[in-house]
Amino acid sequence: MTIIDTVKAQFSPAPVEVELDHGVGEIHSVHAQDADIEGLEKPAYAVDVVERGVSNVEAAQAVWGKYGKWYIAAGIAMMMVLYELDNSTVYVYNGYGTSTFDKVSVLSTLSTASSILFAVVKPLIAKISNVIGRGETYLITISCYVLSYILLASAKNINTYAAGSIIYSIGQSGTNIMNDIIISDISSARWRGLALGISFFPFLIIPWISAYIVESCVTGIGWRWGIGMFAILMPFGASAIITALLYYQHKAKKAGITVKQRITIYEFCSQVDLGGSILLSGGFAMILLPFTLAATTPARWSTPYVDVLIALGCVFIIALPFYEKFVAKHPIVPFRYFKTLSITMSCLLIATDSLGFEVTHTYLYTWASIARGYDARMATFYIYTNGVTQCLFGIMAGLIMLKTRKYKWMLMSAVCIRLIGYGIMMRLRGANNSDAELFIVQLIQGIGSGIIQIAVIVSAQVVVPHAEMAQVTALVLCCSFLGSSIGTSIAGGIYTNTLKDALYDALGSTATQSLVDTVYSSITGVIPAWGTVQRTAIDEAVSLMRKLEGFEEPHR
Numbered sequence: 161m162t163i164i165d166t167v168k169a170q171f172s173p174a175p176v177e178v179e180l181d182h183g184v185g186e187i188h189s190v191h192a193q194d195a196d197i198e199g200l201e202k203p204a205y206a207v208d209v210v211e212r213g214v215s216n217v218e219a220a221q222a223v224w225g226k227y228g229k230w231y232i233a234a235g236i237a238m239m240m241v242l243y244e245l246d247n248s249t250v251y252v253y254n255g256y257g258t259s260t261f262d263k264v265s266v267l268s269t270l271s272t273a274s275s276i277l278f279a280v281v282k283p284l285i286a287k288i289s290n291v292i293g294r295g296e297t298y299l300i301t302i303s304c305y306v307l308s309y310i311l312l313a314s315a316k317n318i319n320t321y322a323a324g325s326i327i328y329s330i331g332q333s334g335t336n337i338m339n340d341i342i343i344s345d346i347s348s349a350r351w352r353g354l355a356l357g358i359s360f361f362p363f364l365i366i367p368w369i370s371a372y373i374v375e376s377c378v379t380g381i382g383w384r385w386g387i388g389m390f391a392i393l394m395p396f397g398a399s400a401i402i403t404a405l406l407y408y409q410h411k412a413k414k415a416g417i418t419v420k421q422r423i424t425i426y427e428f429c430s431q432v433d434l435g436g437s438i439l440l441s442g443g444f445a446m447i448l449l450p451f452t453l454a455a456t457t458p459a460r461w462s463t464p465y466v467d468v469l470i471a472l473g474c475v476f477i478i479a480l481p482f483y484e485k486f487v488a489k490h491p492i493v494p495f496r497y498f499k500t501l502s503i504t505m506s507c508l509l510i511a512t513d514s515l516g517f518e519v520t521h522t523y524l525y526t527w528a529s530i531a532r533g534y535d536a537r538m539a540t541f542y543i544y545t546n547g548v549t550q551c552l553f554g555i556m557a558g559l560i561m562l563k564t565r566k567y568k569w570m571l572m573s574a575v576c577i578r579l580i581g582y583g584i585m586m587r588l589r590g591a592n593n594s595d596a597e598l599f600i601v602q603l604i605q606g607i608g609s610g611i612i613q614i615a616v617i618v619s620a621q622v623v624v625p626h627a628e629m630a631q632v633t634a635l636v637l638c639c640s641f642l643g644s645s646i647g648t649s650i651a652g653g654i655y656t657n658t659l660k661d662a663l664y665d666a667l668g669s670t671a672t673q674s675l676v677d678t679v680y681s682s683i684t685g686v687i688p689a690w691g692t693v694q695r696t697a698i699d700e701a702v703s704l705m706r707k708l709e710g711f712e713e714p715h716r
Contacts, residue, residue, distance in 0.1 A: 509612060
């Protein structure tokens with residue numbers, strides 16, 4: 161075959177050459193039994209073709225013996241500790257990083273772009289893991305992590321920092337979905353809620369430790385080293401899980417029970433549904449990002465590219481279901497998912513819950529630092545009270561599902577608790593409320609959200625076969641972070657359109673351009689001392705923004 165013929169073959173469909181031995185069929189039957197749980201729904205349909213990555217992980221389960229599952233679990237545990245430490249610190253460092261370049265006002269734009277990417281990359285990562293394997297995909301996501309740390313820690317301007325944030329989102333999102341997929345691989349449907357909840361157990365402890373780490377870095381070695389140290393720690397933490405996955409996949413291959421498939425570039429793009437991925441990610445990105453960008457441009461909504469982006473985004477999203485139904489051979493979002501009530505309601509509920517969280521939390525650290533005068537440690541304690549409570553009650557929700565084999569009434573109770581939390585928040589999150597009142601709001605909201613986040617994942621997983629478990633998990637989490645993107649867009653619009661005017665109104669004749677710009681653009685700039693008339697006015701102005709985020713009519 162000539163070189164031209166070889167290249168041409170890579171862009172043409174190739175016949176699948178499969179060599180299967182005795183083990184894979186038996187593995188399928190095990191997962192079918194696991195999914196058939198009393199009190200939970202059964203898979204609504206089966207799939208005819210199992211992708212290579214799925215078959216490989218099922219084959220690995222057949223050869224890892226008595227202790228293999230525990231090796232995988234230990235690797236996940238090690239990774240989750242570092243993942244939560246990263247999640248609890250880098251989020252805070254972003255405020256200091258943007259302040260270094262006097263660009264804290266673009267924090268919502270970065271958060272929106274990161275949240276969009278965090279959401280839309282999940283289905284693609286899940287599909288890639290189904291095609292090339294779990295271990296190989298995990299290696300890719302960790303590589304993105306390391307590259308992002310290097311860019312963020314060495315950034316000399318906001319553009320480099322933004323590029324690092326984008327790559328960071330890919331690494332974090334990919335690692336997040338891979339953790340959930342692997343946990344779901346090694347657990348039955350009955351135990352899955354508890355397994356997913358326990359995986360976030362480090363979050364009960366890490367935020368309190370991270371508060372001291374953040375304070376030490378910010379006041380000592382600097383936020384750059386706070387981020388940069390993860391370029392060493394993250395590969396070390398991930399080495400155990402990646403090594404275990406690749407070892408057992410290789411062991412299964414030697415045993416002759418893996419799928420051997422020759423795949424061309426064309427077939428790979430088809431299996432990961434590259435077209436559907438572009439429509440999904442591009443569509444939501446072009447719709448959501450302009451909502452924040454419009455608020456940062458001089459002409460705002462009259463800027464032509466904003467209308468163009470939103471129009472193109474709508475076209476992409478409208479075209480997506482038709483492409484998936486009539487064109488895609490391996491759809492990233494199968495059309496039949498939207499005919500399954502458990503999946504559609506899970507997606508809608510988690511999107512709504514995440515939207516509300518981001519609207520009220522995107523600038524919560526900024527508010528706590530300015531309006532409440534919290535130092536880095538206290539502000540970190542405050543913002544992560546909600547997350548720690550989520551984790552604790554997520555574990556409790558998993559235990560309840562394990563014992564009762566039911567989730568629907570528990571889920572509805574959690575929604576009611578969440579609504580009560582928002583009602584209380586409107587009255588107990590202001591500059592004049594006590595610390596106890598502020599923390600109580602975080603606790604109540606965390607209870608409801610913790611149960612919701614676990615229950616909706618399990619409710620969607622149990623109605624699909626194992627071959628599509630990674631896909632539906634990614635879809636639900638994708639909806640979660642799309643909701644987050646909308647929430648950060650709303651928060652960014654409120655911040656950029658109201659804070660400066662509120663500062664001028666509150667400060668009155670004492671307002672200066674320099675002072676307003678300092679408060680607006682940085683949390684590390686020099687502002688009036690605590691207790692002065694100017695500082696009190698600033699606190700009231702920033703708290704006014706928080707009331708608008710809670711959709712409460714502010715009182716002036």
